[in-house]
Amino acid sequence: MAQPESFSAVEACVDAVLARVGKRIVLGLPLGLGKANQFANALYARAENDPEIELTIYTALTLERPSAGNELQRRFIQPLLDRLYADYQDLAYNVARRKGLLPDNVEVCEFFLQPGSFLHKNSVQQSYVSANYTHVPRDLLDRGVNVIAQMISPASDDSGDFSLSSNPDLTLPVLELARARGYGPITLVGEVNAQLPFVGGDARVSADTFDFLLEGDLFRRELFAAPNAPVRLTDYALAFHIAGLIRDGGTLQVGIGALGDAICHVLRLRHCNNADYRDILQSLDTDTARTLFKQPPELGDFQKGLYGASEMVPEGFLHLRRAGVLKRHVYADSVLQKILNEGAATDTVDEKLLIALRDSGRIQCPLTEADTQFLQDAGIVDPSYSWRGHRFLDTHGEIEECDLHSSAGRKKLMGNCAGKPLPGGIWLHGGFYLGSTAMYRDLREMPLEEMAGINMTAIDFINELQNNRALKIAQRQHARFVNSAMMVTLNGAVISDGLENGQVVSGVGGQYNFVAQAHELPGGRSIIALPSTRQMSGRICSNIVWEYPHCTIPRHLRDIVVTEYGVANLRGKSDRDVIEAMLCIADSRFQQELLAKAREAGKIDAGFSIPEAFANNTPERIHSVFAQGHRLQLLPYYPLGTDLTREEVQLAVALKALKEEGRKIWDLWPILRKGRRACKSSAPEYRFVHDCLKRMAFEYSDTFEHRLEAYLVAGALVLFFDKDRPLGDVFDPASAFNPH
Numbered sequence: 001m002a003q004p005e006s007f008s009a010v011e012a013c014v015d016a017v018l019a020r021v022g023k024r025i026v027l028g029l030p031l032g033l034g035k036a037n038q039f040a041n042a043l044y045a046r047a048e049n050d051p052e053i054e055l056t057i058y059t060a061l062t063l064e065r066p067s068a069g070n071e072l073q074r075r076f077i078q079p080l081l082d083r084l085y086a087d088y089q090d091l092a093y094n095v096a097r098r099k100g101l102l103p104d105n106v107e108v109c110e111f112f113l114q115p116g117s118f119l120h121k122n123s124v125q126q127s128y129v130s131a132n133y134t135h136v137p138r139d140l141l142d143r144g145v146n147v148i149a150q151m152i153s154p155a156s157d158d159s160g161d162f163s164l165s166s167n168p169d170l171t172l173p174v175l176e177l178a179r180a181r182g183y184g185p186i187t188l189v190g191e192v193n194a195q196l197p198f199v200g201g202d203a204r205v206s207a208d209t210f211d212f213l214l215e216g217d218l219f220r221r222e223l224f225a226a227p228n229a230p231v232r233l234t235d236y237a238l239a240f241h242i243a244g245l246i247r248d249g250g251t252l253q254v255g256i257g258a259l260g261d262a263i264c265h266v267l268r269l270r271h272c273n274n275a276d277y278r279d280i281l282q283s284l285d286t287d288t289a290r291t292l293f294k295q296p297p298e299l300g301d302f303q304k305g306l307y308g309a310s311e312m313v314p315e316g317f318l319h320l321r322r323a324g325v326l327k328r329h330v331y332a333d334s335v336l337q338k339i340l341n342e343g344a345a346t347d348t349v350d351e352k353l354l355i356a357l358r359d360s361g362r363i364q365c366p367l368t369e370a371d372t373q374f375l376q377d378a379g380i381v382d383p384s385y386s387w388r389g390h391r392f393l394d395t396h397g398e399i400e401e402c403d404l405h406s407s408a409g410r411k412k413l414m415g416n417c418a419g420k421p422l423p424g425g426i427w428l429h430g431g432f433y434l435g436s437t438a439m440y441r442d443l444r445e446m447p448l449e450e451m452a453g454i455n456m457t458a459i460d461f462i463n464e465l466q467n468n469r470a471l472k473i474a475q476r477q478h479a480r481f482v483n484s485a486m487m488v489t490l491n492g493a494v495i496s497d498g499l500e501n502g503q504v505v506s507g508v509g510g511q512y513n514f515v516a517q518a519h520e521l522p523g524g525r526s527i528i529a530l531p532s533t534r535q536m537s538g539r540i541c542s543n544i545v546w547e548y549p550h551c552t553i554p555r556h557l558r559d560i561v562v563t564e565y566g567v568a569n570l571r572g573k574s575d576r577d578v579i580e581a582m583l584c585i586a587d588s589r590f591q592q593e594l595l596a597k598a599r600e601a602g603k604i605d606a607g608f609s610i611p612e613a614f615a616n617n618t619p620e621r622i623h624s625v626f627a628q629g630h631r632l633q634l635l636p637y638y639p640l641g642t643d644l645t646r647e648e649v650q651l652a653v654a655l656k657a658l659k660e661e662g663r664k665i666w667d668l669w670p671i672l673r674k675g676r677r678a679c680k681s682s683a684p685e686y687r688f689v690h691d692c693l694k695r696m697a698f699e700y701s702d703t704f705e706h707r708l709e710a711y712l713v714a715g716a717l718v719l720f721f722d723k724d725r726p727l728g729d730v731f732d733p734a735s736a737f738n739p740h
Helices: 010-021 035-050 071-084 094-100 123-125 133-143 170-180 233-243 257-271 274-284 318-322 334-342 351-359 369-377 407-417 439-446 459-463 469-475 511-520 574-584 586-598 619-626 646-661 667-682 684-695 704-720
Strands: 005-007 024-026 054-059 106-110 145-155 187-192 212-214 252-254 307-313 389-392 399-401 428-433 454-456 481-483 485-487 525-529 534-535 539-542 561-564 568-570
Touching: 005 010, 005 094, 005 307, 010 024, 010 035, 010 187, 010 212, 024 035, 024 133, 035 054, 035 094, 035 106, 035 145, 035 187, 054 133, 071 646, 071 704, 094 106, 106 123, 133 170, 133 459, 145 170, 233 257, 233 274, 233 525, 233 561, 233 619, 257 274, 257 318, 257 481, 307 318, 307 459, 318 439, 334 351, 334 469, 351 407, 428 459, 459 511, 481 511, 511 525, 539 568, 539 586, 561 574, 568 574, 574 586, 586 704, 619 646, 646 684, 667 684
Parallel strands: 005 212, 024 054, 024 145, 054 106, 145 187, 187 212, 252 307, 252 481, 307 428, 428 454, 481 525, 525 561
Antiparallel strands: 389 399, 534 539, 561 568
């Protein structure tokens, strides 16, 4: 294969691509972190200035620096932009489409939008493509993709290899499908950034995979740090219920966001602070009669550990690995994996393992040449042996009979492999990752032997069972796929990606894939998690609804739904039983209204009433559970750490709550009054308020409008920030390093 042509100037690379492909370009950009921003911007600028170029950009999850919608947001965000995003180059097509300025010869199609960021942006809504994650490679080829541009990481050894790192998810299956179809050439551009962690496994590719490389200091840039929201007590209540569904020795998938952070933290508590975990979960669980979920909650620590199989690799998985939770390894042979699952052998090379492989029929006795190759590749038989027609030739030229029946023969075969762990074990399969600066640093600095247990790979391996079905079933024992929703109907239909008027909030992504996979995997379960209510402009709304004109997951795929009030097992249940279970995990302020709807439709018995155990589903009850003893000290706002400072964490909590309270003066008056008192007080309990106002540059506010804004922020800090809860590890601007 020809070696790629290297460029240090992006304009020269664009010239080369246009010379090869022509002026009709369908550009595939990876989702999230892996986009080649500088190449994409240069190509977009060329199309903007040359109307003869037809440019279609097909991508998902376009990352952008936080922006401010009002003065309060500006005061909070600007220092973050200076500290975290000064080196990040926003994508020009994204800036243009936000302003409605995309030229007629450029179209941007996304199959997953940054959640909530493009509501009422007509051009974006019109160009959205609704697709399952695993169908995107097919769709890209059908659209005529002819260029893929991706950020890649260089190997530190002399191999000259590169890593697709954060995004092998679509690139690998697109290239494979193109080969299978005999598809025309796809020009692959690699933008080399040494800041991107080098991940091996399937993500490692040779240099000749690429046609053009962009290399040099210009392309070495800091990675996009994804800001997370603070974890609320509602998220923690959800996380405890979900942690009670995770089997030791099982498989885990979770997504990004505050709920994912909470789940990973609670699983860590379950393993490292088991008494506290049991205490809190049992206090939250009102379903003591097991009417909604027949099985008792999982309470033990993780002796066998979990294996991660997640399209999105959240930062919490690295924390679970360090805590000894994510430690179950899987192997690339279904029979070997089944033997390990059944406990017929362990993942230490010994005679028991050889015997189990023989008894299972995976290898013959005497060994065939293929058996020998398999055992040596698996690290079970000493690589120094050469197979010679039912016999082995060792390094000294001595011939040994290949006899698995004798202990001496088995020991001779194992040689130096005996007593060692099986090589090739994977504790995490992922499709893409995104996180904080600490996550990227941890991946860059991860020891090679630890990194060998991570395999970033094609999305069809993670999200479906179609290929290598037997292997995936063997690996994905007791799988729990945890995904979030916006709403769930009483009949169990799930709304995750769009609104009733057709506006797209985010996208289907891989959610449908995981729900369908859970129904196919023996012992697999799909867990849909959502808070029972949401607050918008001072108004409380139920997220459990009677009906909704749009759904992401149809009700025939209903499985497990979790709110902060409990776990509803919907699989295989009648409509009546499903509705009863959903009513029991709804907020009590909405239960009677929902019950009346079900009665009116004749879907529930007229005499049904909410069981007493679920008649007190209120935020006050949840808070009272967490407020007991030292429990709040176990529940940080940022359990995995954050790129924010102490004051920024406090402000993030307050500003989020302030946004939910609404804008009408009579809604905000109690907050203003509290804030004015705090601003004028020098009492020690208000010291943190003054520190936060200084961070927001309010210390010299001399206009009436600015003073009102300062009072609002101060009041929100007093009313909504819980000083009994720890912050988590925060960024210290006085330190030379981020202390995560």
